[in-house]
Amino acid sequence: MSEIKNRLLLLIEQACRQLAVIVGKNEMDDSCHIHIPMIDGKLRISEQELKYAFLEIFIKDEAMKGYKYSVETPTEKPYKFTADGKKIVPECGNGRKANIDVVIFNDYKRVAMIEFKAGNPDEHSHAKDFLKLKEEPGDDLIRIFVELYSTTNDKTRESIQDKLYNNKYGNIGGNTDYLGFSLNHKNKGCCFVRVDSDKKSIIEWYLRK
Numbered sequence: 001m002s003e004i005k006n007r008l009l010l011l012i013e014q015a016c017r018q019l020a021v022i023v024g025k026n027e028m029d030d031s032c033h034i035h036i037p038m039i040d041g042k043l044r045i046s047e048q049e050l051k052y053a054f055l056e057i058f059i060k061d062e063a064m065k066g067y068k069y070s071v072e073t074p075t076e077k078p079y080k081f082t083a084d085g086k087k088i089v090p091e092c093g094n095g096r097k098a099n100i101d102v103v104i105f106n107d108y109k110r111v112a113m114i115e116f117k118a119g120n121p122d123e124h125s126h127a128k129d130f131l132k133l134k135e136e137p138g139d140d141l142i143r144i145f146v147e148l149y150s151t152t153n154d155k156t157r158e159s160i161q162d163k164l165y166n167n168k169y170g171n172i173g174g175n176t177d178y179l180g181f182s183l184n185h186k187n188k189g190c191c192f193v194r195v196d197s198d199k200k201s202i203i204e205w206y207l208r209k
Contacts, residue, residue, distance in 0.1 A: 005142045007063050008104070008112055009179060012146055013192070015054040016181040019045060019148070020190035023183050032056065045183065047118040050148045051101055054114075064104075067111065073103040075132055087124045089169050092135040100132060104142075112142035120149055120159060127169030134173030143176040152182040152191070157202050160193065165200035172197075 018032055023043055034053050036043045051071070058064055080095030082088060104112040113136060115129040133143040149156065160180060164172045172178060180193030182205070191205040 004111060005144075005177070007061075008114070008142065008144065009177065011057050011061060011064070012054055012114075012144070012179055013181075014057050015050060016148065016192075017190070018053050018057070019049060020181075020183050024189070045118065045148065045150060047101075047116040047148065050118060050146065051116045054116075055102070058104075066106070068105040070103045070105065071101065072099045073113075074099060076137055077135055079128075079132060079135075081124075081128050087169070090124075090128050090131040092131055098128075098132055100136070110138055110141055112144065114144045114146060116146050116148070118148040118150075120147070120156070120163075123163050123167045124169045126163045126172075127167050130167070130170055130172045130176065133176045143173070144179065145172060145176055146179045147181070149180065149182040151184045151187075152205075153186050156182075161200075161202050164195065171200075 022032070022034075022036060023045065032053060033056060034049055036045065036049055038044065055069060055071075058069060074097045077092055077097075078095045079098045080088070080091040100113045101116050102114040103110055104114070113133055115133060117126065117129065129145060133145060136143075147160075164178060174197065178195055178197070180195075182191045182193065185191035185205050189207075191207050194203045194206055195201065196203050
């Protein structure tokens with residue numbers, strides 16, 4: 001199972017890099033079928049662009065041949081995120097079924113769940129995804145949380161770390177892998193975020209060659 005997880009993480013990295021190429025050139029990439037809309041003369045990058053860039057790469061990957069994917073897949077457990085119109089600490093076991101951005105299947109068995117985020121939204125938005133990934137049944141189920149940041153600097157580190165590990169609505173689960181990617185870190189280009197889940201901290205920004 002670790003081999004599949006490593007492959008999925010690699011494909012997600014490739015999707016991140018592909019979006020970085022598009023943004024860097026401020027134009028479409030001929031090798032990618034994703035059309036990114038323009039807003040006020042700038043490319044609009046959201047979690048949807050990242051999700052479908054990943055799926056395009058996933059479909060073409062020989063190592064994933066035979067695996068299937070589903071988008072906005074209903075969870076097996078019910079969840080509750082609000083009460084009386086107000087945000088609450090997300091609960092599992094109450095409420096109603098939620099959705100997972102992408103689920104990978106081998107036959108009819110769930111192999112991996114992936115949640116995508118972009119734009120560094122608030123703590124509650126993060127905690128909802130953290131809880132779904134943490135609580136869905138499956139001892140050997142791969143759980144991945146991916147976040148795309150448009151621009152970052154050293155101050156962004158604290159914001160990301162707080163939402164992952166000091167989140168008043170709930171932290172990322174110990175059974176979940178995090179992958180963060182900045183399209184423009186400190187105005188020097190794209191960069192991945194490395195975390196230490198044991199120490200619950202961000203280690204560094206890096207770019208894998």
